[in-house]
Amino acid sequence: MGRSLRSGRQIKSLSPPKQRGRAKKVAASDVPKSSKPAPAKAGRANIASQRQKIYEEEKTKESTASESGSESESGSDSESSDEVENVSPVPLKKANVAAKEERSDDDSGSEEDSSADGEDNGNGDGDDQGFTDENAKWLKPKQSKMKLTDSDDDEDDDEFGSASEEGSDDEMLEVERQSRIIDEEMKLEQEEAESELRRTIAQQTSVYHLPTKEELEEDENRVVPPSELRERIDDILEVLADFKTRREPGRSRSEYIERLAQDMAELFGYLQELVDYFLSMFGPNECLEFLEASDKSRPLVVRVNTLKARRKDLAAALMKRGVRLDPLANWSKVGLKIYESTVPIGATPEYLAGHYMLQSAASMCPVMALGPQPGDRVMDMSAAPGGKTSYIAQLMRNKGVVIANDLKPERQKATVANLHRLGVRNAITCCYDGRKIGAQMRNSFDRILLDAPCSGLGVISRDPSVKVQRTIPDVKRCAHLQKELLVAAIDALNHKSKKGGGYMVYSTCSVAVAENEEVVNYLLSKRDVKLVDTGLDFGKPGFTRFEHKRFHPSLALTRRFYPHVHNMDGFYVAKIQKLSDKRLGEAEKKEAEAVNEAMGETSKVETETKVDVAKRSEKKKKRVKKFRKNEDNDVQEVVRKKSKMSIPNVQVQKSTKKTNAKVTKPRRMKDTGM
Secondary structure, eight states: OOEEOTTSOEEOSSOOGGGHHHHHHHHHSOSTTSOOOOGGGHHHHHHHHHHHHHHHHHHHHHHHHHHHTSSOHHHHHHHHHHHHHHHSOHHHHHHHHHHHHHHSSOHHHHHHHHHHHHHHHTTSTHHHHTTOGGGTTTOOHHHHHHHHHHHHHHHHHHHHHHHHHHHHTTSOOHHHHHHHHHHHHHHHHHHHHHHHHHHHHHHHHSOOOOOOHHHHHHHTTSOOOHHHHHHHHHHHHHHHHTHHHHSOTTOOHHHHHHHHHHHHHHHHTOOHHHHHHHHHHSOHHHHHHHHHHHTSOOOEEEEEOTTTOOHHHHHHHHHHTTEEEEEOOTTOSSEEEEEEESSOGGGSHHHHTTSEEEOOHHHHHHHHHHOOOTTOEEEESSOTTOHHHHHHHHHHTTOSEEEEEOSOHHHHHHHHHHHHHHTOOSEEEEOOOGGGHHHHSTTOBSEEEEEOOOOOTTOTTTOTTHHHHOOHHHHHHHHHHHHHHHHHHHHHBOTTOTTSOOEEEEEESOOOGGGTHHHHHHHHHHEEEEEEOOOOSSSEEOOSEETTEEOOGGGGGSEEEOHHHHSSOOEEEEEEEEEEEEEHHHHHHHHHHHHHHHHHHHHHHHHHHHHHHHHHHHHHHHHHHHHHHHHHHHHHHHHHHHHHSOOOOOOOOOOSSOOOSSOOOOOOOOOOOO
């Protein structure tokens, strides 16, 4: 009977009698030298090789027996064949059959014959001989089963594995390639993370050495490369971020800030006083971001003129000319941001036809905050070159009146040209001094836009000369001019407008506090006005305190725009509502003058009374002296008259007491205060 294995095959107990001698001869032949077996029969060939070894051992025993000469050659052959037949187990016989099948041309036919012979012989006496004690040393049924099945499975796996490896490079799926790429990227990220962690630990545990004055004096004779300056700036910023643990002993924070300002000024090409001013406004890290952003150019932006075109049509026309563009932002319905253009944007047929205007995104914000309505009387106090004026006329739909004023007539030429090109028909240009408009046109306008002249600290990317030409005294002079213009604009504004007017917008292209919050705070103390919401959803709120100064809390309603935050020019926008014509400053001035006048009158009276008293006292003294002289004269005259009278010679005794019966004393004058 055959024994079943895990692979489903059966090994026959005995080989057929007819094949015994032939199996012996086949086994004696060079089976290993045969051609390579097919992959499907690799397991059987391995089994045959194992059984061949067993057969060779039996053959050695037979050869020893033949040398002793106990039997004849024919008898020995028959006995050896019977012994092999009786002793050899079923696997050996199966191995002989497998070797026979490999060497035969017709594999299938020989396999069927061997299996049939095995079944016939399976009922014989050899079934009990397969598990004798003599075979127990080398035959272990359980382990042999496991080895046979495992070898078959392993060899099958090896066949499939080798085939997959051969075709992995050529026939790899796209998913497998991507997964392999992702694995490589993850390894690189892990390595970078480890290196970053080591560097961070080294930086956090190290103490930065701030250069001393002697070391800096040595550096004055050489040109410090920008890379060294930038590295020093980064090191100082790291120390300031964790000052308690990273600072050098004996060094104060002011020393680090001073060194940082000097390095920034040298690296970016600013005057140091400007860098110091920026450091007082921003933190060290934000100041560095502001300086870096100020050196980068802003995106080119155009404003669609809705009086002549629509944004959709204009975008399609420009795209046909090779212009790459996108809508500006959600807050603007007329802005287009241009990334790349093969033609000059300021010389296209659409530009010459007045379909759009080159205008920065930040300069659109003041007009949007002003919100002019059709039919209003609006004034632009600093109109040149006409970008904001044309936008106001566009929002008013060419209805109402727009006064475009500017101090210099040369600049108004560009304003007139742009207004004609854009199709504006409700604008009037003039050239007045803005500081006198309040007296000349009092209460004449519903809305006023004042884009005041400034130092330009917010548009350094467009005018790099500001870095070395603007100083803090220049900023203060601009602030003084802005205060005068703002007060004049409020005086020209009509707070009793029936069209919901009485609003004005104050804007500058500067980020300096002295030109923005301080100017508006000055206006709040001089006129009866208040700040209202600008209506702009973006932008940072204005400062309510700066250094030791404290401003009105309503200044938080104003808006600031920065290059490093909004990718726009630095700008400031404040919307102001006029409440009445009261002048808070003049009332206080009149009160002060009245107090001064009263104090002056009282002092004058006091001085006059003192002089009069002195004069009266002198006059009184003179009268007293005169009266005393008169008294003496009267006494002498009386004595002289008595001496002339005829009286007997009687000695007259002079009294010791003098009587002044006939002398009248002068009356004392009352002090009337005159």
